[in-house]
Amino acid sequence: MTTVAIFGVGLIGGSIALCLKGKPGITVIGHSNRPSQVEKYLQRGVVDYATTSMQEAAEQADFIFVCVPVGNLEEYIEKLAAFQLKPGCIITDAGSTKASVAACAKSLDFGQAYFIGGHPMAGSERTGVEAASSHLYENAFYVLTPDEETPETVVERLVDLLSHTKANIVRVNAKEHDEIAGAISHLPHIIAVSLVNQIRGYNEQNDLYESLAAGGFRDITRIASGDPTLWRDILINNRHVVLKLLHDWSNETNKFVQMLENADGDAIAGAFETAGNFRSKMPERRKGMIHSAFDCYVDIPDHPGIIGKITSELGNSLINLSNIHIIESREDVPGILRLSFRSQEYLDQAVILLTAKGYDVHL
Ligand SMILES: NC(=O)C1=CN([C@@H]2O[C@H](COP(=O)(O)OP(=O)(O)OC[C@H]3O[C@@H](n4cnc5c(N)ncnc54)[C@H](O)[C@@H]3O)[C@@H](O)[C@H]2O)C=CC1
Numbered sequence: 001m002t003t004v005a006i007f008g009v010g011l012i013g014g015s016i017a018l019c020l021k022g023k024p025g026i027t028v029i030g031h032s033n034r035p036s037q038v039e040k041y042l043q044r045g046v047v048d049y050a051t052t053s054m055q056e057a058a059e060q061a062d063f064i065f066v067c068v069p070v071g072n073l074e075e076y077i078e079k080l081a082a083f084q085l086k087p088g089c090i091i092t093d094a095g096s097t098k099a100s101v102a103a104c105a106k107s108l109d110f111g112q113a114y115f116i117g118g119h120p121m122a123g124s125e126r127t128g129v130e131a132a133s134s135h136l137y138e139n140a141f142y143v144l145t146p147d148e149e150t151p152e153t154v155v156e157r158l159v160d161l162l163s164h165t166k167a168n169i170v171r172v173n174a175k176e177h178d179e180i181a182g183a184i185s186h187l188p189h190i191i192a193v194s195l196v197n198q199i200r201g202y203n204e205q206n207d208l209y210e211s212l213a214a215g216g217f218r219d220i221t222r223i224a225s226g227d228p229t230l231w232r233d234i235l236i237n238n239r240h241v242v243l244k245l246l247h248d249w250s251n252e253t254n255k256f257v258q259m260l261e262n263a264d265g266d267a268i269a270g271a272f273e274t275a276g277n278f279r280s281k282m283p284e285r286r287k288g289m290i291h292s293a294f295d296c297y298v299d300i301p302d303h304p305g306i307i308g309k310i311t312s313e314l315g316n317s318l319i320n321l322s323n324i325h326i327i328e329s330r331e332d333v334p335g336i337l338r339l340s341f342r343s344q345e346y347l348d349q350a351v352i353l354l355t356a357k358g359y360d361v362h363l
């Protein structure tokens with residue numbers, strides 16, 4: 001029997017638990033300091049067993065996943081090092097940054113246990129076990145940061161266990177991970193937040209900004225709704241990398257200032273062309289660190305029960321909706337329904353089905 005202990009059964013830990021629970025030979029134990037959380041994990045059936053005792057969960061585990069906020073990771077792994085862990089036990093984490101936790105683990109003595117940093121590069125702006133899903137990591141990248149001293153057989157054991165997530169496991173150096181994650185995830189979050197706050201400022205004078213920002217602006221700034229404490233921890237932890245990136249970002253925007261001051265149309269068109277060319281080479285359907293919105297919009301006539309009818313059509317065809325939002329619904333005026341899916345495949349199927357049923361569907 002393989003026992004997996006999970007500390008921090010939220011969005012990420014809960015999703016790992018759901019991938020592993022019920023698999024042959026695996027028992028999943030969840031830990032929380034709070035008895036009400038322990039009760040909740042059991043009620044939701046996310047784990048086989050749950051406890052408020054860190055020691056009890058840790059000492060029977062073959063694998064330990066530490067899925068707590070980045071700001072608490074080091075305190076957790078320091079506590080783990082003080083327990084009598086099973087020989088061969090593998091401790092891993094799910095933190096969005098990897099260099100500091102790797103350095104901390106290196107300074108500790110885990111006896112005959114091992115530490116391998118990890119980062120499942122998929123998530124959402126939601127948090128908590130309520131948002132956990134066994135599909136979260138399917139086709140996503142899952143970074144592992146073993147160091148030169150980690151025996152290959154140990155890494156392979158973790159890779160083997162993680163095959164249940166259906167993620168694409170990649171090995172990356174911890175420092176390099178933080179530089180890349182900084183550029184493709186942390187910097188974009190800062191840009192989205194700054195952009196939304198800039199518009200929020202204008203909106204204080206004129207609330208037409210907010211009204212007209214519906215649709216595309218809202219979509220491209222989705223990540224500005226990320227969890228504030230999660231992002232506080234990530235940005236503080238990776239601040240040296242992020243500060244350098246912000247400096248480079250400022251150079252990029254300054255190039256636009258120059259081009260505009262000189263009314264240099266060729267340079268502006270050139271910047272769009274260069275960006276467009278690079279972007280078109282990026283794989284379109286691959287699941288990246290920032291998740292894509294797989295949304296479509298359906299015009300809904302003002303008929304009672306129409307929304308139920310649309311969701312049943314999708315359900316009958318086993319097309320899983322991840323979110324549904326009524327954008328406008330006023331008496332006598334047709335409304336718009338935004339349907340969100342977890343994958344391009346579900347979205348494609350929904351568009352074909354609803355169009356065939358006579359609905360007006362837009363992407
Ligand atoms: N949210 C996302 O999309 C992603 C998050 N991560 C990383 O995964 C880890 C967990 O993030 P989520 O699951 O999103 O967060 P979450 O808020 O959904 O879950 C965090 C869990 O840690 C527990 N916890 C234990 N000690 C805590 C403390 N002192 N303060 C606050 N919570 C404590 C909470 O009760 C909760 O169960 C973080 O390190 C995050 O950087 C990694 C990939 C994606």
Ligand SMILES: O=C(O)C(=O)Cc1ccc(O)cc1
Pocket residue numbers: 095096120121122123124125185223226289290291292
């Ligand atoms: O909302 C999104 O798409 C994200 O960016 C989620 C996310 C948050 C933290 C990570 O370490 C990885 C992914």
